[in-house]
Amino acid sequence: MSDSPPPPDDLFSVLTEIGIIHQLSSTAFERVLPDDMRLSHFTLLHHLARLGGGWSPARLASALQVTKGAITNTVKRMEAKGYVCVEPAPDDGRSKQVSLTPAGLARRNEALMMAVPALAPIAENISADEAAAALPFLTKLRTVFDKARD
Numbered sequence: 001m002s003d004s005p006p007p008p009d010d011l012f013s014v015l016t017e018i019g020i021i022h023q024l025s026s027t028a029f030e031r032v033l034p035d036d037m038r039l040s041h042f043t044l045l046h047h048l049a050r051l052g053g054g055w056s057p058a059r060l061a062s063a064l065q066v067t068k069g070a071i072t073n074t075v076k077r078m079e080a081k082g083y084v085c086v087e088p089a090p091d092d093g094r095s096k097q098v099s100l101t102p103a104g105l106a107r108r109n110e111a112l113m114m115a116v117p118a119l120a121p122i123a124e125n126i127s128a129d130e131a132a133a134a135l136p137f138l139t140k141l142r143t144v145f146d147k148a149r150d
Helices: 008-032 039-051 057-064 068-080 102-125 128-149
Strands: 084-089 092-100
Touching: 008 039, 008 102, 039 057, 039 068, 039 084, 039 092, 039 102, 057 068, 057 092, 068 084, 092 102
Parallel strands: none
Antiparallel strands: 084 092
């Protein structure tokens, strides 16, 4: 096994595959979401459920790689449904803090359960060992991209 960097063509092939997987999985997932939920709504709820705590809209926009306007719109929609709570930030009353409500966590969990049938083709074709083996590489790649954007 070589420690030398991969040639650019190989890197582009990896990114192309990831891009195609993203497009196909997003489309499949969006089809099974509840009628009143878009992928952007689920993404916000899932992010808050995974990482917890209160997040400023600017930090959410950066983390989810969307504009501040887009995150403001999504937060307002989720707040109107009672899925997130928007409060003044404890350290700076001028800024806001977005956090997940119990109803938001329940709705995110419901959406995840609705997606289970869409995962069947993956589960039928990829073993647990293959999925586990892919995670370190994918996590490392994500970490590299995370560091490069800041």
